[in-house]
Amino acid sequence: MTKTLLRGRVLSFRSEPAGPDDADAYLYIEDGALLVADGLIEGVGEFPTVAAQAPDAVLIDHRPHLLMPGFIDTHIHFPQVQVIASWGAQLLDWLNTYTFPEETRFADPDHARAMACAFYDQLTAHGTTTALAFCSVHRSSADAFFEEAERRNMAMIGGKVMMDRNAPEALLDTAQTGYDDSKALIDAWHGKGRARYAITPRFAITSTPEQLDMAGALVAEYPDCFVQTHLSENRDEIAFTKSLYPKARDYLDVYQNHGLLGPRTFLGHSIHLEPREIDALAETGAHPAFCPTSNLYLGSGLFDDAGLRDRGISNSIATDVGAGTSYSMLQTLNEAYKILQLQGQILHPLRAFHWITRGNAAALGMQDRIGTLEVGTDADIVVLDSRATGAMALRMERAETLAEELFVLQIMGDDRSIAETYVAGVAQSNVSQIRAPENA
């Protein structure tokens, strides 16, 4: 079997950096290499040492670029690839005007398959190798999502949304069909290869209490599945939720009452939280998913990262395309930096790059497989070019430290900085070129 030797500057995190000077938190090798075989990282270290491990390996020289673990996006909507950049509304209008109509198109399996292909092309072009994603209400959309991920050997997590009210008829399931279809998808996909299932009640507004009961029953039956939904994104959404669930103590209580909270639960946005909700997040180990470009775009509000972290809550970070305005986790960090600035908080570059790799992996409980370059883990790797644009190259002339370089990528980087993405050891630039005509 052919082995591949990737040469470049290697950067991988061991733990969350406590501050800009915490060099113990990461491995950085100036002339480094990764030995990749059979989809796994078989060696990591100084180039001469790793090269000697496999003299016959095919060498790919990525110098002077950085080799990092592929990025992880913990909240994204697969059926919204053609919704991104839809103009002029806040959450509920945006959903009704643009998003719901677009998602009805995913009833057509051919459309879903074509969009799944386009979706993964975008993810890998932006350096993302794993995502936790919402599909549409249609079971076939989730099949398309998982089939295409399987073809590319990507570690993807997703689920069909359960929604049985407050949306167009064509997008509604029922408490029973939502349960049955989710169960069938779990049986078909959860744990198949690199796929994992996420039980996905869209949000409290689009589910009846009966449907949330059924979602809770699935969580009880399949405790190793993920759960994903939305929480406290927008003031009108919160008011509407409270009117639909008048007995709930607060928004989060709706999910808590139905057995949906635990360490495998991801709650998109989690912006306007009450003290009791923060207590409940800390107690249950559920993860807020911070979606900076989306929160600015829809005017939703400012996520209080430090406030939640101080309570021991582990926040993940995500794009939320199509309300999010970029697939790039680098651009996501850029906007995150600014949202935290507005609140007197700081996102230093080492913590930022830990967050989109090992940090998100740890929130998912997958840090032993992804978000790291340790030997024995999956060879999902991104190759980063800090001088991808003229403006970046100019700035980089004055950058002296690794942290400064990372900050240039964090603020100015996007897909142009992704020189290559490897999924389970396979370079995706080639995969897309081969597949594109077939699927056009």
Ligand code: GUN
């Ligand atoms: N809340 C319920 N559905 C959605 C969605 O598709 N996008 C966002 N941003 N919020 C939601």
Ligand code: ZN
């Ligand atoms: Zn969302």
